[in-house]
Amino acid sequence: GENVEQHPSTLSVQEGDSAVIKCTYSDSASNYFPWYKQELGKRPQLIIDIRSNVGEKKDQRIAVTLNKTAKHFSLHITETQPEDSAVYFCAALNSGYSTLTFGKGTMLLVSP
Amino acid sequence: DTEVTQTPKHLVMGMTNKKSLKCEQHMGHRAMYWYKQKAKKPPELMFVYSYEKLSINESVPSRFSPECPNSSLLNLHLHALQPEDSALYLCASSQGTRGDTIYFGEGSWLTVV
Numbered sequence: 001g002e003n004v005e006q007h008p009s010t011l012s013v014q015e016g017d018s019a020v021i022k023c024t025y026s027d028s029a030s031n032y033f034p035w036y037k038q039e040l041g042k043r044p045q046l047i048i049d050i051r052s053n054v055g056e057k058k059d060q061r062i063a064v065t066l067n068k069t070a071k072h073f074s075l076h077i078t079e080t081q082p083e084d085s086a087v088y089f090c091a092a093l094n095s096g097y098s099t100l101t102f103g104k105g106t107m108l109l110v111s112p
Numbered sequence: 113d114t115e116v117t118q119t120p121k122h123l124v125m126g127m128t129n130k131k132s133l134k135c136e137q138h139m140g141h142r143a144m145y146w147y148k149q150k151a152k153k154p155p156e157l158m159f160v161y162s163y164e165k166l167s168i169n170e171s172v173p174s175r176f177s178p179e180c181p182n183s184s185l186l187n188l189h190l191h192a193l194q195p196e197d198s199a200l201y202l203c204a205s206s207q208g209t210r211g212d213t214i215y216f217g218e219g220s221w222l223t224v225v
Contacts, residue, residue, distance in 0.1 A: 032211035043202060043216045044155065051211065089154050093211050099145075099168060100214060102154035 002027040002094040006103025023090035024072040032093035116217035135186040135203030144186040147202040193224045
């Protein structure tokens with residue numbers, strides 16, 4: 001089955017800095033990679049996703065890049081703000097079961 | 113509208129109780145899911161329903177019993193739970209199960225005493 005590794009487990013940045021979270025996956029047939037943001041006590045919310053037919057996708061301050069050859073994808077947040085503080089999960093779609101496998105999460109703390 | 117509604121938001125139950133968690137979506141999605149999430153961990157898949165039929169059961173103990181009465185509703189029946197079953201239970205839905213965006217409900221916080 002699919003295995004997703006996510007790093008780092010915690011990330012502290014100053015407001016205005018950029019933050020990068022990286023994930024690797026094992027199933028070369030996986031073709032869909034969403035990122036979820038989960039604030040304390042709330043549900044995971046989809047913030048951006050990418051499919052394997054593109055290499056990069058941007059939405060305002062967030063972007064995701066995908067390297068299919070290396071089987072890794074990354075989340076980039078620019079001009080971070082305190083409200084970006086949350087746990088971020090990457091995920092990959094299992095080609096066999098058509099279900100998501102999540103990374104272990106990254107706790108992002110943005111200090112004012 | 114990308115709303116998945118779950119009730120109740122909080123539930124405290126004893127180990128001999130029978131209770132149910134409910135989930136509803138009106139997006140016309142044909143796939144619905146139950147996930148379990150413990151603190152500081154990612155969501156873990158429990159069940160997948162596709163076109164109202166159970167398609168995946170991730171070896172979940174029988175004290176958890178899912179039910180899909182129709183394409184908009186998904187229930188999780190709980191019986192004889194253990195304290196370690198205390199967690200956030202998340203319902204989710206997607207258009208299909210082939211790479212479609214998965215939307216999560218707010219979750220039901222379950223405490224077993």
